[in-house]
Amino acid sequence: MVTSRSDNIFNAVIYVFLVLVAAAAVFPLLYVVSMSLTPYSEVVKNGGFIVIPRKISFEAYERIFGDPALGRSMLVTLIVTAVGTLVNMILTTLAAYPLSRKNLRGRTFFLLYIVFTMLFSGGLIPTYLIVQSLGMLNTLWALIVPGAIATFNVLILKSFFETLPEELFESARMDGAKEFRILWQVVIPLSMPSMMTVGLFYMVGHWNSFFSAVLYITDTNLYPLQVVIRNMLLLSQSSELQAEVTVPTAAMQMAAVIAGSLPIIAVYPFIQKHFTKGMLLGAVKG
Amino acid sequence: MRTRKLAVSLLLVTLLVSLLGGCGGGGKSTEGNGQEASASAGPIKLEVSQISWGTNLPADDFIKQKLDSELGISLTQTLVGDQADYENKINVRAASNNLPDLFMVTGKPHLQKLAESGSLLDLTSYLNKMPDYTKYAGDDVLKKGIVSDKQYALPKAGQSVAYTYWIRKDWLDNLKLAPPATVDELLSAAKAFTENDPDQNGKNDTFGLTGNNFQTFDPIFGAYGVTNIYDGSQLSLKDGKVVVSLYEPKMKDALAAIKKFVDAGVVDPEVVSNKGTMAKDKAFQGKVGIINIDWAQMVKDDQVAVWKGANPKAEWIQLAPPKGPDGTQNANSINIGASGGLWAIPKRLEKEPAKLNKILELINYTATPEGGRLVQFGLQDVHHTLDGDQVTITDKGKAEGGYTWLYQFAGRQETEYLKTKFTAQAKSIEFEAGLPRIETLDGFVQSPQGYNAADAGRFIEEEMIKFVYGKNSLDKYDQFISMLESTFNYKNYVDSAVEQLNKLGYGK
């Protein structure tokens, strides 16, 4: 392939820009990692700042993973994230697809019906009463069902579906395909990047959520990871208890942050793969 | 590949079914009111709820086991990590008429709101069932749980009395200075710490004084016999009358004195924005030589390890609060109206006398010498040994006792308790507990209608910073007060506060 001069300059600009973005992200993150590996007295000795730890200690991680609550809560979070995301994706796709069809009668009404709830909400108490009356209190369903649909994601997916060329549907319909089949065999395979994106948003949402667990769950065995991690960080914020308990060190706090987010961060590279061009290629031509 | 995927999904499904299923059943028993239990002969189920600040109950909860067998109950605790989450949880449970059998209210406004709603049981007539508790707490403590002349909450006894200036002894020695005893001496020590290179590293990189926000200056306010300006420390008793800090003539002198520190450039420039452990970190890093802090953050073993580890030469000592021009000295004020915890019981328990009696018995038990020792120090001869009245904590007790405060329903005698738990720090604890302090009464007061304490508080804080940092002249102090009274309704608040306090027997 021949590259022109302007192309080279263009590439160089991109590389410089991306390297800068990476650097801006990496130094603070390195700081977090180093803090988790360094005894606090070492940090203090260095004037509160450390980038490359000289004395490495895995004590913080040992203590965090020594907590039996961590493994259990990780399992809870995995289950809620897996099942929750599945439920989310099914409902969201089923909602987004019809709403993406411009000739659907009542479309404006349906869209207003869902957008309205993005802005107005009845608040904590009525929602709690509904979850309670459905018998979901203190079950993992309470972490899945009340958040089964995020309007934002429906709208995103709908707008992605809208960009699919109309000819696709026509040719599929010509072949006599029913809507469910079109959705399953044409729309979803062609929308992998957007499906993945929305799935990622839901997954991350489940992974990071703690408030609904605090509200709906009483049994500590059912606490998800973020509640357990938050509890580890909370102790240091209560000045009254300074005397009472041994406050987790900064290293432990940072280690908790890393342990709590690394698994979900590790998911991203797998999703990234789908953000390449050419998804539509075969379909339109074929 | 495919089989592995299948196996993983199968595993997930099995786990899911077992978890969702198993816990659905378990959930009902904890959330329910356990009416069946009180009818049957078995142990009575009690649910207690409070803020845990992240403390977890261990799997082998020896205090619960002992309490259960001692009192014939089955006690569960529903713990929520922080205050905002806890309030939300209690509020939705109040709305669904499903409050725990005994729960902590987070403060006077919360108590008042719940009491006015009729959600709480008036405990006035039940106090006589708890003779040990009422004696242990005393009238002054019980007062904290009163709303509209009714005992709606049972306050925990005991209040932490800590905080004073800590100073770098080795820096003083390097500069051949004596520990400062007056405000003026404190200023010159802080100046020397800033300008004369106390750590002898050849760099001009140190400050004199730090702390968290205006709390830094508490003892300087105290030297003028007034309290800090923050919410919760504006009302106190003087010569048998309720006085308001901002109206005290000495307030201006105190602000002028603090301004001198700021003008001299000896105060940590970030003092107002210090949060969490920022101030302490600076002290431990050797950036600053005087800090207003409590013993627990300074000389508990893990803390000493940090600052000694960072700088083996460092040596921190406590200072008595500096004396003002007329010899007055006071360390940080204490809000005697605030409680370490207010326990409330839902109204519905009126109809479940067996359960109610057990709760009263439980609270009372933790106030008896025997029960008190259990919830403070653990099991006798396992976690502590008893020699006459002298409690000594064993190594096992030190290792396992970190959560026992969650069972101290009746509270504790703070200083004695801490001295027993932290024998090595007993001297520092006693020193801070014994310092003269102004007792503030704000905790007893409820804001009247039309007074927004948050707005007024913000205005006061901002104006104080302007005075101290020289953005506004102290001559304008009277204008500040009149603005506070007109725009922020402060007068209205003060009148109402004095009236409320008089009613409780303060200042009359």
Added chain:
Amino acid sequence: MEQPANLQTQTTKPQPKAPTGQLRKAWADLWKMKALYIMLIPCLIWYFIFKYLPMYGLIISFKDYNFSEGILGSPWAEPWNKHFTMFFHSPYFSQLMTNTLLISLYKLLFGMFPAIILAVMFFECRVSWLKRWVQTLSYMPHFLSWIVIYGISIAFLSETTGLINRWITEAGWNAVPFLNSTQWFRSILVSTEIWKDLGWGAIIYLAAISGIDPTLFEAAKVDGASRLRMIWHITLPGIRNVIVLLLILRIGSILDAGFEQVFVFYHTRVYEVGDIIDTWVYRTGLEQMNFSLGATVGLFKSAIGFVLVLGANKLAKKWGGSIW
């Protein structure tokens, strides 16, 4: 199952007036698309149960909430607008509005464009390992909580101990109060937000770009278009509807300036430029356990947001790419 059925008939209500031919056509349309309506049913039911049934909670703004009476049983506020006036009459009201709008607008402007640019750069990047690494790295900060980010900011920016200020003072200049002064506060809020969510925000645009028909690029290439021209004429127009959608939604939440972040970062010295509606509600509500106040201010924000969304959508319709 009943509810969505009702909703469907509602949408066809104009029927009786219409001539029978049109009616029949409407019905035929519905029937032809029955599969689409069936797909919608679970979503409509879910919204009804979890979003619309609790809506009665909105009236708490006009009530004096009482725990045991419940929302419906609580007495009406006297006068009815009591909680609204508490907010509107706060001496800080206009300052709160200004701060909220400014912070929010800055975040909107400086948050959205960099994310779009980054997504385009990812797409244009020909070195796939660089692209992969930068994507993953820039996505990570999203997972740090604001408390942790504040800790990092202190480590880098603190006036007395921060790394950057240490460099500045060692170079002989005066330390800069990044976290500590009214001049810097909003810039710090905006830049930390960009730092946190740049990579995260780019994902959605990147996904949109991946959905563009590649034959368009190929055709342009054959015509000899430069890459910049392709970005301008193919890539950006191709993701226009996602950009417009996000813009409309952001405009709807213009009165949310990011409570968690501001709450962690602010302090008395910067209230003047940093105190926003939500932090005010937090402080005031906390002090007085006033449920209705939070709900009331929420209703105020929702109403304004809703009007803005309707307006923005109308505007967007002119340019194409509206929500409905």
